[in-house]
Amino acid sequence: MNKNNENIDLDETDTKSIESEKVSVCDESQRTVWFIASELAGLPQMPTSTRRARDELERLLKNRDHLKRKRVGTKGYEYHISILPLETQQSLGTEALEGTQEPKPSYSDLSLYKDFTEEFALIPGYRIQVSAGHGSLNPDQLEPTRHLAFRRKWLKYRGFKEKDLAIVWAKGDSMEPTIHNNDTLVVNMERKKPSDGHIYIFRNGDELFVKRYQSMLGTWRLISDNSFYSDLDIPKEEQYQFEVVGQVVHIAKDLGD
Incomplete structure (x- = not known):
């Protein structure tokens, strides 16, 4: 690893x-x-x-x-x-x-914390499950429920800025086998312009959902990796109803008990 x-x-x-x-x-x-x-x-x-x-x-x-x-x-x-x-x-x-x-x-506690935060960035996690209709992901209006620590070296290697990242949790099986129910998703909210083949979180009304994006002659095709679910085509004149919240850039998952 x-x-x-x-x-x-x-x-x-x-x-x-x-x-x-x-x-x-x-x-x-x-x-x-x-x-x-x-x-x-x-x-x-x-x-x-x-x-x-x-x-x-x-x-x-x-x-x-x-x-x-x-x-x-x-x-x-x-x-x-x-x-x-x-x-x-x-x-x-x-x-x-x-x-x-x-x-x-104590001084030793502060020293340990300083050493820790120099090596790790604390990314906020929010009590939001995408595909569950929990409204928009707006860190300015939400309190994080926990933080996950990621090595700053890794963030630099991936070209990420700490302030642009947030953590949510997946719900449902529409993106299996790539994303499973309750998987942890790291979202780069700076990346709001979708690019073919990548996975994004979209908002439509009060619903948040995660899908793979493909452009089809101006039409957005939102793809579920699970073939049981049909693709969703969004014509250009309806795309204003959808917000690109950000790109899923990291997935953490359990491998079972």
Whole structure:
């Protein structure tokens, strides 16, 4: 595998623990100010499910990576109480409230983060599934739900600018075998002029969909790689109804369990 195009999902990347505080434990007599999503789900101002609570914690984190760390002995992450809404903090009791002041990242944490960001660019991912009718992809109006890290050397090699890239997820089987359901798609939103043979995300009304593009004497032919689906021909007089959101320049996928 070429390491130059290696990417890392920060939700699964180990981060160095902040050594100034103990790891939180379930014993009420020893509880500290770090909590995992399952401990917070259902509390005031928090979603009821663990998965949605984790998503909300990532939103509240707002790139303050020193307020998130891996819980020792598990694969999960825990979050500092200072990122939580006040009502949630209060529901955790007086022992937890004593630690609501945001901890300062140590010099070693800052040094590691600086080294990391010098080598990797953090590309924002949005809770959007193309072909699912979730509206337009406009980073100026959306909050990213996570970030994926890509080596800056790879971005330079491909001629990409960090600010032009966004990440969405595929839905459906119309582009199989090239793109499968839930594949991660890196979109270059600077490339809005379609070129034959390449894959783009298009918007028509409130629907986003991904298709391979071909020009046929002025007509746009939007091709599904899955032969079960028919091609869609867009005559020139109707093309104004379609927006080219950007070109799919990288696909990340799981190979199964």
